[in-house]
Amino acid sequence: MPPRIFRLLARGDVEEYRALVHAGRHARPHLSYGKDWGGPVSVHADGSVLALRLLPGQDEEPRPGSAH
Numbered sequence: 567m568p569p570r571i572f573r574l575l576a577r578g579d580v581e582e583y584r585a586l587v588h589a590g591r592h593a594r595p596h597l598s599y600g601k602d603w604g605g606p607v608s609v610h611a612d613g614s615v616l617a618l619r620l621l622p623g624q625d626e627e628p629r630p631g632s633a634h
Contacts, residue, residue, distance in 0.1 A: 571615060572603070587613040 574583040587609070590596075600607040605619030 571609060572600075572617075575615075584613065 571583060571586065574580075574586065592611075596609045598607055599605070600617065603617055603619055605617060607615065607617045609615050
């Protein structure tokens with residue numbers, strides 16, 4: 567479901583987003599890995615979304631001697 571939510575928000579379809587979140591509010595929280603996004607995505611009953619991913623060009627592991 568998260569990719570659909572992102573598409574709705576990207577298009578500015580706020581009302582459709584609200585309807586989708588309201589309809590699925592009993593199935594929340596939802597946590598999955600967004601393949602298209604490239605990281606974990608969490609959707610909560612109130613409609614809030616938390617999505618994390620590395621920025622392009624960032625290493626998976628910190629470089630020796632770099633600040634954490």
